[in-house]
Amino acid sequence: MRDAWQNLILPDLMQMVQEDDVQGLAAFCGVVHPASVAEILEELEDPQVWRILDQADDQLRVEIFEFLSLKRQTELAESLDEKRLSHLLEWMSADDRVDLLSRIPEGRRENALRLIAQAERNEIRRMLSYDEDSAGAVMTSDYASLPASITVLDALARLRQQAPDSESIYYVYILGENRHLEGVISLRQLILARPETRLSEIMKRDPIRVRVTEPRVVAAEMLGRYNFIAVPIVDDSDRLVGIVTHDDALDVVQEEATEDAYLQSAMAPLEDTYQESPLFEILWKRGVWLLFLSFVALMNAHVIDHYRGTADSPQATQVGTGLSSLILLFLPLVMASGGNAGSQSATLFIRMFALRPSAGRGSSNLVNDLPLVARELLIGLCLGSALAFLDFTVAWLWFGRSMYESSVIAATVVMVVTLGTSAGSLLPLLFRRLGMDPAIMSNPLIAAMIDVLGVILFYEIGLLVLT
Secondary structure: HHHHHHOOOHHHHHHHHHOOOHHHHHHHHHHHHHHHHHHHHHOOHHHHHHHHHOOOOOOHHHHHHOOOOHHHHHHHHHOHHHHHHHHHHHHHHHHHHHHHHHHOOOOHHHHHHOOHHHHHHHHHHHHOOOOOHHHHHHOOOOOOEEHHHHHHHOOOOOOOHHHHOOOOOEEEEEEEEEHHEEEEEEEEHHHHHHOEEHHHHEEOOOOOOOOOOHHHHHHHHHHHHHOOEEEEEEEEOEEEEEEEEEEHHHHHHHHHHHHHHHHHHHOOOOOOOOOOOOOHHHHHHHHHHHHHHHHHHHHHHHHHHHHHHEEEEEEEEEEOEEEEHHHHHHHHHHHHHHHHHHHHHHHHHHHHHHHEEEEEEEEOHHHHHHHHHHHHHHHHHHHHHHHHHHHHHHHEEEEEOOHHHHHHHHHHHHHHHHHHHHHHHHHHHHHHOOOOOOHHOOOHHHHHHHHHHHHHHHHHHHHHHHH
């Protein structure tokens, strides 16, 4: 799509910029969808972008600006003086401007905030104070609220006044004293209700809510589980402080899925997209994990070196073939079986947590997880036994190994696969209980750990059976 826009519209757009065609640029901003306009502006120079955006009214300009990537927004904001930046921030939605301000240097940010009204400035600073992974960091304070005592007729009149400043009016939140959340009413209910009916009679009391300090994925989970358009965010005193809308929840889900994909591939998450990330950042975030995995692999080499003298001794020779020869031939099979089984278990558990992110977070009680661990242990034994039978048969009949040597391979595969599935389930559970991201136990790390255990088990079982 981007290539099509570039080829069809960009040449005409650049010509309008060069000719200072104000009417043409204004028509372009008004006719083309804001998301498509932003897609075209992504590749232009800062002065060209602002030359085009300045032809749109304030509301449309900000709508287009918010469709730009966060990195591009930051670059464009840096090119503005404090007065224009503060004006831009005043028109932006609460959650988007907080994301932008979090990337602007503190000194410049404070200079711009001084030009914003005191009440709005305090609200921005309050939202900036929330942890970036909390529900408060992705919420917006632009919502519709009403008291419970008024009638439906009065409510609709007040909503018309609140609508221009609200990001979503599909849900109207009913507030009591000190903004205490008492209930919620959908816009559909208001339209269908009798005009003289009081909101207290039709509102849904004690609505689903999320604490402002809870992880942002919990808010996204609530929206998905109950098919909400928005979910209210409250503080410790149950006062409404904002809402998380469905579009912000989609962004959270996408970011979390991307982060998990990075972690499962043994790479620290990037702050921006791959194309926008600096070379040094990519080298650092990939290199740290690779160095750590290399250290684990060196442990593997140390284990092999430790057993080498023992494996080559006369006592380790059966049917004319040394243990080292057996291990050299079948070690890749053993390591692959355990590593793949562990990666499968880890992927299943990490995905399970992604689909129910609030379950068991930070809890020290492992009782509820014991059935999951037991089932994975049983699965590991079943899979390991099936693979062991296959490997025993192939080693005995195809490779011509003795029954003792084939038994060593089979026994090692059973234990390694069982350990792999156990590690793939237990390690994400452990990290989950500690309040950490379970995806940090990436598949390469689990595979590397099982490789070391596989080498030790292969040698120990071989020495036990063949000597």
